[in-house]
Amino acid sequence: MIKILDQIGRYFLMLKEVFNKPTKWVVMRPLIFKEVDDLIIGSMAIVAFISFFIGGVVAIQTALNLTNPLIPKSLIAFATRQSVILEFSPTFISIIMAGRAGSYITSSIGTMRVTEQIDALEVMGVNSLNYLVFPKIIALILYPFVIAISICLGIMGGWLAAVYGGFVGSDEFIRGIQTDFHPFHILYAFIKTFIFGFVLATIPSFHGFYMKGGALEVGKASTTSFVWTCVVIILIDYLLTQLLLS
Amino acid sequence: MDLRGNHTDRLSFNPVTIKLMIEVKDIEKSFGDSKVLKGISTTFESGKTNLIIGRSGSGKTVMLKTLLGIHTPDAGTISFDGRIYSDLDKDEKRALRTEIGMVFQGSALFDSMTVEQNVAFPLRMFTNKRSKEIMDRVNETLDRVNLKDANKKFPNEISGGMQKRVAIARAIVNNPKYLFCDEPNSGLDPETSIVIDKLVQEITKEYNITTVINTHDMNSVLQIGEKIVFLKNGLKEWEGNNEEILETRNKSIVEFVYSSDLFKKVREALLADEQEHHAHDNDKKA
Structure with a gap:
């Protein structure tokens, strides 16, 4: 328990240092673009693939469970929309991102630690935490855009699966999507993803930056960071749902 | 061209009248119950290649890291x-670190950057030079370390010796006042080691840098050891230069210097030669 509290304390001290003594903008700018390319653009293909098929699966599962003829078929679209906006896109994709982007962040920073590149930065007088972590945080500010695309593709996947699977007509599906729509749910999804983006940038960075050992430990740190990122995402998901939707 | 062109601008005093140096006074460092440095005092002067030598576990890496500020000493001053150093605030420490160049044992080049990006890094980070000025300076420094046609290569595409040269170029590109090298010859063949040693010594003299090298390579000790600090079990056992080290009767250092078969045989040959010479002289006198 003391070890966990110690880790939490070090995590917040790390955050303080990340925002302390910023790196020159001319140096920081290309780093931010590089991180946007690696973390956001680089993740788009897997996010698009998963979102599209998850939307389809949700639609089919809902359709197969709607056996009562009194329940309108438009509920398939309604359930797909709600599932995708409220949970599947923000949370499920964040878990995927913890594996893809989180592991990349931990292993890249961890390798820099092992090969003394972080020591080299420190000895030069560079605030290594700001140099390494800050661009990732800024890049992941764009994470809600990824989720916006994920939501669109998820619903599109649901529409394709439901309509071309012969479960519901296109008009009825579109009517179902529009039924009882609360724009706040979109805001709720974006608030969640904004916070998840911060978690995705900082927890893997923490595990990479403070790792000790060699190549094997870089792998272990990646695994640990994935587990902790998932745990924190799920806990924050629960808290935000209680706070914003209850 | 003098790579230290702007050196005097940074100093608040005239470097000609005051000798630049690093002074270490009674530094102690422990890790848990293990006392690694036990009150070491010495000075490292500018324009000299200062060597810290000793067996593995003697405390030389901890000493170097303490000098660099990576470890904080439990007692004593640097x-x-x-x-x-301990009296400086955080910003002053960072400013001082910009005056330090460091060559790491494994080179520690940024593997996502090309050779020229690595060398340009301190300039981009700490100066307001334009891109063209930076590239001119990078090319000039790479020429100085005899490294051409590797600008666009990544560190994993060049040999260990070339990586060391790039690391030296990166360390000196921003006119450091202090240059630290952690075992610069490790992993290099003897011929390349000599080239690297000579390069470090030439740069030290040319730019009047205070250079501190951590090594256990006896070739380096004999070739460039203008000041040698020998550590044993965290204590300064001996200090001198590369001529004095061959004549010293200090048992620990004799054991250290002549621990390899090659040096043992050289020493035996020298002693035999000396005895023969004495015997010849005595015969003459008789």
């Missing part, structure tokens, strides 16, 4: 040209 001063850089009169500036006591």
Whole structure:
């Protein structure tokens, strides 16, 4: 328990240092673009693939469970929309991102630690935490855009699966999507993803930056960071749902 | 062209009248119950290649890391040209670190950057030079370390010796006042080691840098050891230069210097030669 509290304390001290003594903008700018390319653009293909098929699966599962003829078929679209906006896109994709982007962040920073590149930065007088972590945080500010695309593709996947699977007509599906729509749910999804983006940038960075050992430990740190990122995402998901939707 | 062109601008005093140096006074460092440095005092002067030598576990890496500020000493002081490191605030420490060049044992080049990006890094980070000025300076420094046609290559595409040259170029590109090298010859063949040693010594003299090298390579000790600090079990056992080290009767250092078969045989040959010479002289006198 003391070890966990110690880790939490070090995590917040790390955050303080990340925002302390910023790196020159001319140096920081290309780093931010590089991180946007690696973390956001680089993740788009897997996010698009998963979102599209998850939307389809949700639609089919809902359709197969709607056996009562009194329940309108438009509920398939309604359930797909709600599932995708409220949970599947923000949370499920964040878990995927913890594996893809989180592991990349931990292993890249961890390798820099092992090969003394972080020591080299420190000895030069560079605030290594700001140099390494800050661009990732800024890049992941764009994470809600990824989720916006994920939501669109998820619903599109649901529409394709439901309509071309012969479960519901296109008009009825579109009517179902529009039924009882609360724009706040979109805001709720974006608030969640904004916070998840911060978690995705900082927890893997923490595990990479403070790792000790060699190549094997870089792998272990990646695994640990994935587990902790998932745990924190799920806990924050629960808290935000209680706070914003209850 | 003098790579230290702007060196005097940074100093608040005239470097000609005051000798630049690093002064270490009674530094102690422990890790848990293990006392690694036990009150070491010495000075490292500018324009000289200062060597810290000793067996593995003697405390030389901890000593170097303490000098660099990576470890904080439990007791004692380290001063850089009169500036006591522990008395500096965080920003002053960072500013001092920009005056330090470091060559790491494994080179520690940024593997996502090309050779020229690695060398340009301190300039981009700490100066307001334009891109063309930076590239001119990078090319000039790479020429100085005899490294051409590797600008666009990544560190994993060049040999260990070339990586060391790039690391040296990166360390000196921003006119450091202090250059630290952690085992610069490790992993290099003897011929390349000599080239690297000579390069470090030439640069030290040319730019009047205070150079501190951590090594256990006896070739380096004999070739460039203008000041040698020998550590044993965390204590300064002996200090001198590369001529004195061959004549010393200090048992620990004799054991260290002549621990390899090659040096043992050289020493035996020298002693036999000396005895023969004495015998010849005595015969003459008789």
